[in-house]
Amino acid sequence: MTELRHITSINDLTNHEIETTFSLADKYLSELGDIRPTGRTRKKRSLTTHRIGRSGHAGAGSILASLFYEPSTRTRLSFESAMLRLGGGTITSSDPATSSAAKGESLADTVRVVSSYADAIVIRHPRDGAAKLAAQYASIPVINAGDGGHEHPTQTLCDLFTLYRREKQRLKNLNNLNVVISGDLRGSRTVHSFVYALARFKARIQFVPGAAGMGLPPHVEWRLRNEFHCLPEDRKAGEDDVDLFYVTADQSHQLSLITPEIGIKMAKAKKAIDVIYVTRFQKERWKDQVQSYMKVDSAFLKDNKYKRTSVLHPLPRVGELDIALDRNPRAAYFQQASFGVPVRMALIAALLDFEGQHSLEKFASGFRPDSHVLYEQPHGIVCANPNCIVHDPLEGLYAANKHYIVDWLKPRLRCFYCENDIENFYVGHKKTRHYGLAGEAGKHMRDVILFADRAAAEAAGYKPRKSLSGAAKA
Amino acid sequence: MTELRHITSINDLTNHEIETTFSLADKYLSELGDIRPTGRTRKKRSLTTHRIGRSGHAGAGSILASLFYEPSTRTRLSFESAMLRLGGGTITSSDPATSSAAKGESLADTVRVVSSYADAIVIRHPRDGAAKLAAQYASIPVINAGDGGHEHPTQTLCDLFTLYRREKQRLKNLNNLNVVISGDLRGSRTVHSFVYALARFKARIQFVPGAAGMGLPPHVEWRLRNEFHCLPEDRKAGEDDVDLFYVTADQSHQLSLITPEIGIKMAKAKKAIDVIYVTRFQKERWKDQVQSYMKVDSAFLKDNKYKRTSVLHPLPRVGELDIALDRNPRAAYFQQASFGVPVRMALIAALLDFEGQHSLEKFASGFRPDSHVLYEQPHGIVCANPNCIVHDPLEGLYAANKHYIVDWLKPRLRCFYCENDIENFYVGHKKTRHYGLAGEAGKHMRDVILFADRAAAEAAGYKPRKSLSGAAKA
Amino acid sequence: MTELRHITSINDLTNHEIETTFSLADKYLSELGDIRPTGRTRKKRSLTTHRIGRSGHAGAGSILASLFYEPSTRTRLSFESAMLRLGGGTITSSDPATSSAAKGESLADTVRVVSSYADAIVIRHPRDGAAKLAAQYASIPVINAGDGGHEHPTQTLCDLFTLYRREKQRLKNLNNLNVVISGDLRGSRTVHSFVYALARFKARIQFVPGAAGMGLPPHVEWRLRNEFHCLPEDRKAGEDDVDLFYVTADQSHQLSLITPEIGIKMAKAKKAIDVIYVTRFQKERWKDQVQSYMKVDSAFLKDNKYKRTSVLHPLPRVGELDIALDRNPRAAYFQQASFGVPVRMALIAALLDFEGQHSLEKFASGFRPDSHVLYEQPHGIVCANPNCIVHDPLEGLYAANKHYIVDWLKPRLRCFYCENDIENFYVGHKKTRHYGLAGEAGKHMRDVILFADRAAAEAAGYKPRKSLSGAAKA
Secondary structure (H helix, E strand, C coil): CCECCCECCHHHCCHHHHHHHHHHHHHHHHHHCCCCCCCCECCCHHHHHHHHHHHCCCCCCCEEEEEECCCCCHHHHHHHHHHHHCCCEEEEECCHHHCHHHHCCCHHHHHHHHCCCCCEEEEEECCECHHHHHHHHCCCCEEEEEECCCCCHHHHHHHHHHHHHHHHHCCCCCCCCEEEEEECCCCCHHHHHHHHHHHHCCCEEEEEECCCCCCCCHHHHHHHHHCCCCCECCCCCCCCCCCEECCCCCHHHHHHHCCCHHHHHHHHCCCCCCEEEECCCCCCCCCCCHHHCCCECCCHHHCHHHCCCEEECCCCCCCCECHHHHHCCCECHHHHHHCHHHHHHHHHHHHCCCCHHHCHHHCCCCCCCCCCEEEEECCCCCCCCCCEHHHCCCHHHHCCEEEEEEECCCCEEEECCCCCEECCCEEEECCCCEEEECCCCCCCCCCEEEECCHHHHHHCCCEECCCHHHHHHC | CCECCCECCHHHCCHHHHHHHHHHHHHHHHHHCCCCCCCCECCCHHHHHHHHHHHCCCCCCCEEEEEECCCCCHHHHHHHHHHHHCCCEEEEECCHHHCHHHHCCCHHHHHHHHCCCCCEEEEEECCECHHHHHHHHCCCCEEEEEECCCCCHHHHHHHHHHHHHHHHHCCCCCCCCEEEEEECCCCCHHHHHHHHHHHHCCCEEEEEECCCCCCCCHHHHHHHHHCCCCCECCCCCCCCCCCEEECCCCHHHHHHHCCCHHHHHHHCCCCCCCEEEECCCCCCCCCCCHHHCCCECCCHHHCHHHCCCEEECCCCCCCCECHHHHHCCCECHHHHHHCHHHHHHHHHHHHCCCCHHHCHHHCCCCCCCCCCEEEEECCCCCCCCCCEHHHCCCHHHHCCEEEEEEECCCCEEEECCCCCEECCCEEEECCCCEEEECCCCCCCCCCEEEECCHHHHHHCCCEECCCHHHHHHC | CCECCCECCHHHCCHHHHHHHHHHHHHHHHHHCCCCCCCCECCCHHHHHHHHHHHCCCCCCCEEEEEECCCCCHHHHHHHHHHHHCCCEEEEECCHHHCHHHHCCCHHHHHHHHCCCCCEEEEEECCECHHHHHHHHCCCCEEEEEECCCCCHHHHHHHHHHHHHHHHHCCCCCCCCEEEEEECCCCCHHHHHHHHHHHHCCCEEEEEECCCCCCCCHHHHHHHHHCCCCCECCCCCCCCCCCEECCCCCHHHHHHHCCCHHHHHHHHCCCCCCEEEECCCCCCCCCCCHHHCCCECCCHHHCHHHCCCEEECCCCCCCCECHHHHHCCCECHHHHHHCHHHHHHHHHHHHCCCCHHHCHHHCCCCCCCCCCEEEEECCCCCCCCCCEHHHCCCHHHHCCEEEEEEECCCCEEEECCCCCEECCCEEEECCCCEEEECCCCCCCCCCEEEECCHHHHHHCCCEECCCHHHHHHC
8 A cells, every 4th residue: 555645845755756856757758759949840730749649648537626726827827837748637627716715615625625526636725824724635636726925846856857968968966056046035836845855955055035025035045055965165174065055135235236246246155056036026926126137138247257157047037137138048937847747757657657667655754754743733833924724714724833843942933834934932841731932841742731821821720830940841 | 300308407317217327327326446444455457447447448438528607516426427437538527616607698508509519518506596597508418516595416426326236235125114304304405316216116215304404405404305205204194104304494403403302302203214304404504503413423323223224414514514424434425425436337328329329319208297287478577586587687698487286176286407495476368368266266277477576567567366166267 | 840830920831731631621510510600400319429439539638728818719629629629638727817817827838838738729819910929939739719800720721611512513613713801901810810811722812991990900811812812903994803802991982982983893893702701800909890880681682693602700790781681692701610610620630640641740730821031130120010929928938039030122021920010220230330221221231230210220239321332342
């Protein structure tokens, strides 16, 4: 009996699984014919069609359900195209206003029902952690196509596959890339999935927030440093022994980063830049700062260190990438989009066991270190991320308050759903009915209840701990 | 040459046809593999897919058109999944705002056109009787997926199939079930289809309206008593000889029904309850009464007579079914939803003659007693149901004023479209130009014109009938 | 290597290609079985399905992408049905509000990306010229399913195919038809495509605008006269030597055309009318004039010259065609709609080379006389049509200012995208820095820059030309 696999985070896949998926994607890409998105000529369709036909049997009879609670064209259509190219079929709910969500149905109920209509679910949702909630209730594999500001793992697979293909042409591989990521690092779920993957492939990452407040979320940075072993770059020492160069996204920095000084700062780094990853200015989120947003164009790329840079963008773009770049050979973003189909074909095929030796069922688990203890309580401390699925009035009814206990002595909880962290909280011991600040309140993790603050603890009838030793006795 | 079959009402199918459909659904269910919607493990997909493949050829090349003028996820996706599992394809119009309806196209024109694009149409519409109007103009089979407050016959097939499967495990069958139906009995089209079917399978039905005004519509109750031979239960006499126990939904009753007293009242019935059918609180319809709506939970089910009860719900639920019930073995609602695909596969296959001996074309007609004379006039009396399709300013142009004459002496007309009844009307005799109240105006049904009231009759130039004999002479 | 073919205008197809497409449509129609949209009986589905199965392999593995930025049911569903009947699959984005357009993505980027998801794109868009812009960026064939008020070429194929089938039954063909076109000739894109095709098949066309201001757009009329060789009819001379009878749509004429006098005026033409083409009253465009719009009904058709007339309508109708006509054998509009699937099957198959000898790849180009020089400049004169795609704030960034120079001495430019003409403009000679009114400014077309008016020329630093000879020297 194999366990049900879901892809809610890029960390649900090991590096080896990512590479396995890419070798399958290579095969599908070759069967689909060379896709030349900007070319004006094409191969004879009859040949192409014939080739498609070969992989067209792998998924015959299978159904992919698309549940999209947020707008999408690229992601949804490429998933659906992938399933059709595999020989399967698709059922689609892409407009919350015309679905049962309009009648007030919960996501948990929807995915349980849709599990009996399809063989896999691909879901996009405005709430962080929605994919994890869906996975908790589904009886078929769930693939996260973007959940709020959390992650977008299949976009990352397309991003990485683009780099894998381009580096392979230079006889290189995915390891040790020198990457610049610009734009809205805080709100962009594609960036969050991407940086975890980059760190796992030993990249050197330079972060260039598009404006004040657009820096990497603290919990993502914390994970990069503490779980993915990235180090802040000591710019005075040699650079080759560091993995991470991080520009803190406070006000003073942004002002210098969004002007030509960005180039100057980058120029100080000696190594050639392999990748610039540009993200969309999300106007719905950052209303007043459009004028300060970085724009990547030919002038920007004139420095010698960008000579061989691949410019990536998850698209859609809305002004941060100059249209005139499109014909530049360094512009990799349409190629990146064109890989959406073979990469998603590979992921679906691997999850649904269409291709024997490439099945993801054969692997025990992803990269995610699940060694953390999971703490679950019906009431008490809740995720601090206001956009987490647990705070949705309806969906929250189906989501337990679940937290990974990442560290007990340097206290840190991680929401099971959205993976945001809580650092300061209080621990009550059920036997003594005393509470104290986590970290100071003893190392016993059994028979405890967690509180967000003193008021919550006292409201539950707990009293302040007298001394460390007192708590330790509990 | 076989006649075109439509499924606009559960009464378009005979009991024998329902059972034939279920035996086909059994076969498809077995081919699909055991669906376990809440399980965390699953069979190897390669095997399942292989099995699906077998029935996957039956409908190859066929197309199902989904025309949804109201929100849906479950019904539409399960129909589309069913067609794909049969090997066919689907075309979908699920948002009135982006269809030709936005340009003012009538349903009649739409279905005539779509009849040349597909092999069957499944339709959902906010107006009662819309499916019947569609069937009148389509040249391919029309399946009603819910028309206003009228019927939802395929939901009833899923409901019945769930009971059929569960009862079969106890070596029982669909006959003589003891059923409680709670919620919005007036507005729920699923209830209307369900009660006709239950009556035909000799069920004992207890109605528990969710609140004041939510009782069964009078015309549905009339049909149950007069056409489906249900009797009101004499609670002082023995119970085994009655079919129907009806709690009138007036104010005083509801007040007692929505509290624990409901349980007490039910407890008075001695027989074990086989089925509780709970329906959604339709907040769009009943704005102010949410607090009085019955909730089914473990406490409710603690009485011994619910020991083996199957709890059904057409879903989505919005609070009337406790989430904590989901893991209770009596909770049958996710199983019920999971049967959507095999049951709809069976219905489509039977309608489109995919499976020789199971074809619905082989049966002459449904249960519906079509012996009633159909009365049609361009002007004059119109359906009294304000939500009937005939009252839609556009669609009404394509709908004749058609009524079945259910009874002439105890006067009762039934709208051909929405099946609501009219009891009091006036009859004018075209030769004598006299009119009188139906029932008193003679038993001649030829050369008559029907009026809703005296004013309409006099406006048309008719004069009051002088005497009974005078009318009889006409 | 064959060139990529797009169908953005009916003039992208030669007459021979149209006939080739129709012979393929004949074959598909026969395989689909005789479609009888208003009939109450049908063939056994098993046979029909079997027949469909035969052509069902032609497109196996191919994918059609529907990108609909405007409401549609008929066109989108018939395209999707066509692709399914050919054995292929479909991916659909039919609601701008739930697509990446909602995030501000340009059409150019969208089609570049979707080019790698599918084998052909069918697009509908509210802007004139949008299909041409899409074709410019796509790397797979683009089919125009209606772009603003420009064209709707596949509707015209369905219209013509209906006439081709009906005339064949009378042992006639598509040539020399006597056609009346009524309604909104200005705003109806279906009319624009239709009249070009009719002119190419030597029809005599009578235009009957539905109301004041609904006459044929001047640039369409100009093309009919000057490029399609139509002549205004001299009603006193013999009629057989003329092709075009044009009723100018000024106020005084309309008043007479919308009353019974229409019939009288038409009666003066001696030849029997082969076709009346009625178009929808577009209430979103003409709010106040609904009462004056012509209605075609049995009374209208009672004149003897309409005895064998085919009444066509692209549907949906909203009152301009009497419902009571539907059963009249002259009513061809449901037949016309029913041909949507075989005609679009044929077009897709021909474009994607599914059927060897019928491939459109074998033809060098369409009817469009591409001998006009294309003039492109980044700034300067822009299309005068305010609804042209070049005026969309976002899409315009991707559209160059491209104009065909239709005539230099009788100056006329034609927008590359929407095909509206500009007649009066100014020409600046880059060497002399002088400008003058086109036509007077010399016949040299090299090293010139075009301006919409004097102000624009002077703002660019150009001075008025002194004399003709001065300009000629340049």
